[in-house]
Amino acid sequence: MPPKLPSPFYPLIVFLALALLFLHSSLLSSPNAQRKDLSRPTPSCDLFNGRWVQDLGKPPRPLYDETCPFHRNAWNCLRNQRDNMGAINSWKWVPRDCVLERIDPPRFLTLMRNRNIGFVGDSLNENFLVAFLCALRTADSEAKKWKRKGAWRGAYFPKFNVTVAYHRAVLLAKYEWKPRQSGPDGEVKGIYRVDVDVPADDWAHIGDFYHVLIFNTGHWWGPDKFPKETPLVFYQEGKPILPAVEMLDGLKAVLQNMAIHIHRAFPNSILKFWRLQSPRHFHGGDWNQNGSCIFNKPLEESEILRPEQLDMWFDPSNDGINKEARLLNGLIKDAIQGSHIRVLDLTHLSEFRADAHPAIWLGKKDAVQVWGQDCMHWCLPGVPDTWVDILAQSIRHSLRN
Numbered sequence: 277m278p279p280k281l282p283s284p285f286y287p288l289i290v291f292l293a294l295a296l297l298f299l300h301s302s303l304l305s306s307p308n309a310q311r312k313d314l315s316r317p318t319p320s321c322d323l324f325n326g327r328w329v330q331d332l333g334k335p336p337r338p339l340y341d342e343t344c345p346f347h348r349n350a351w352n353c354l355r356n357q358r359d360n361m362g363a364i365n366s367w368k369w370v371p372r373d374c375v376l377e378r379i380d381p382p383r384f385l386t387l388m389r390n391r392n393i394g395f396v397g398d399s400l401n402e403n404f405l406v407a408f409l410c411a412l413r414t415a416d417s418e419a420k421k422w423k424r425k426g427a428w429r430g431a432y433f434p435k436f437n438v439t440v441a442y443h444r445a446v447l448l449a450k451y452e453w454k455p456r457q458s459g460p461d462g463e464v465k466g467i468y469r470v471d472v473d474v475p476a477d478d479w480a481h482i483g484d485f486y487h488v489l490i491f492n493t494g495h496w497w498g499p500d501k502f503p504k505e506t507p508l509v510f511y512q513e514g515k516p517i518l519p520a521v522e523m524l525d526g527l528k529a530v531l532q533n534m535a536i537h538i539h540r541a542f543p544n545s546i547l548k549f550w551r552l553q554s555p556r557h558f559h560g561g562d563w564n565q566n567g568s569c570i571f572n573k574p575l576e577e578s579e580i581l582r583p584e585q586l587d588m589w590f591d592p593s594n595d596g597i598n599k600e601a602r603l604l605n606g607l608i609k610d611a612i613q614g615s616h617i618r619v620l621d622l623t624h625l626s627e628f629r630a631d632a633h634p635a636i637w638l639g640k641k642d643a644v645q646v647w648g649q650d651c652m653h654w655c656l657p658g659v660p661d662t663w664v665d666i667l668a669q670s671i672r673h674s675l676r677n
């Protein structure tokens with residue numbers, strides 16, 4: 277028997293012992309115990325490497341619903357009564373080495389007070405913008421539509437004096453339709469002239485209005501947008517590039533020139549991001565061949581990582597759509613390497629989410645018959661809300677440093 281202790285101390289001793297035990301085990305059990313404040317992303321924190329985890333308990337509700345006034349009908353999957361919206365929003369992206377926080381709209385807009393954010397590129401950036409506007413609106417019910425300076429769509433948040441808008445420039449560079457003037461009747465009905473060194477008008481004049489810019493281009497660089505009869509023809513310094521170059525070399529020239537333009541036109545104090553491709557998920561055929569994306573859960577890791585699986589899932593003719601996305605990503609990374617443009621690599625995390633496109637729920641009776649399924653854009657609320665969380669966290673992190 278130990279020496280008799282005065283009884284009032286017993287509970288205290290037991291408590292201290294338990295506390296020590298707990299402290300000890302929690303330090304030992306987690307390899308991350310050394311890491312300081314997990315909520316502060318460090319430069320080495322890679323938000324793009326992780327996995328989707330389903331929250332089967334009570335997943336946090338999306339920040340907005342079908343009543344958000346900034347929706348685009350075809351992506352308003354709640355209103356269009358898409359199946360599985362609950363399941364789509366029950367998955368959470370969990371980065372491997374850091375914590376991705378959900379955007380806190382009042383806090384974020386307070387940080388951005390008197391600053392503006394611009395998206396430039398194709399409809400996937402518009403998809404991104406709509407998710408962003410709907411989330412931010414929850415902090416300012418007075419938010420109103422804003423469309424100026426070449427913007428296609430946007431909103432002004434008066435409580436914080438913040439504007440967030442999208443400039444549509446699908447190739448980033450200027451391009452225009454030139455019908456065939458003369459010559460023998462051939463296959464070619466005309467050309468699209470692309471000036472690889474001239475930014476499209478829609479964003480050429482935004483000046484210093486924006487404090488944060490997010491660029492993209494990608495899915496227009498293909499034969500389904502510009503087939504043989506109406507090809508892209510590339511010009512530089514006002515003259516045709518000779519010998520004529522193929523589409524991918526044209527894209528390379530555009531990317532290089534746009535990166536130079538962005539560097540010259542916008543001072544380093546402006547935060548610049550380039551978001552990479554989000555993949556399309558047409559299964560069993562492309563968009564015009566009854567390709568389908570009716571899945572009820574994300575793809576498994578093994579389904580997207582092995583090349584032969586990629587072919588199986590994404591294109592029966594072994595010309596995988598996501599290989600294309602990866603190819604373009606390589607060109608984009610090469611072009612912006614060494615610049616002040618930060619990469620938002622949304623490709624990998626989005627690749628899993630074959631289940632989260634509007635598919636056949638497009639809000640219009642004949643849309644599927646005419647256009648096929650939409651396995652390229654994303655349901656809102658849905659995956660783009662994760663893009664928003666990543667962007668908000670990256671902006672916060674960049675402004676702090």
Ligand SMILES: *[C@@H]1O[C@H](CO)[C@@H](O)[C@H](O)[C@H]1NC(C)=O
Nearest residue numbers: 389390391392437438439485
């Ligand atoms: C609103 O923000 C702009 C910068 O985007 C600034 O020039 C202007 O002075 C601000 N207005 C007010 C009322 O603070």
Ligand SMILES: *[C@@H]1O[C@H](CO)[C@@H](O)[C@H](O)[C@H]1NC(C)=O
Nearest residue numbers: 560561562563564565566567
């Ligand atoms: C797509 O499906 C429709 C109806 O099932 C069919 O008539 C058509 O031939 C299909 N098209 C292709 C390219 O498979």
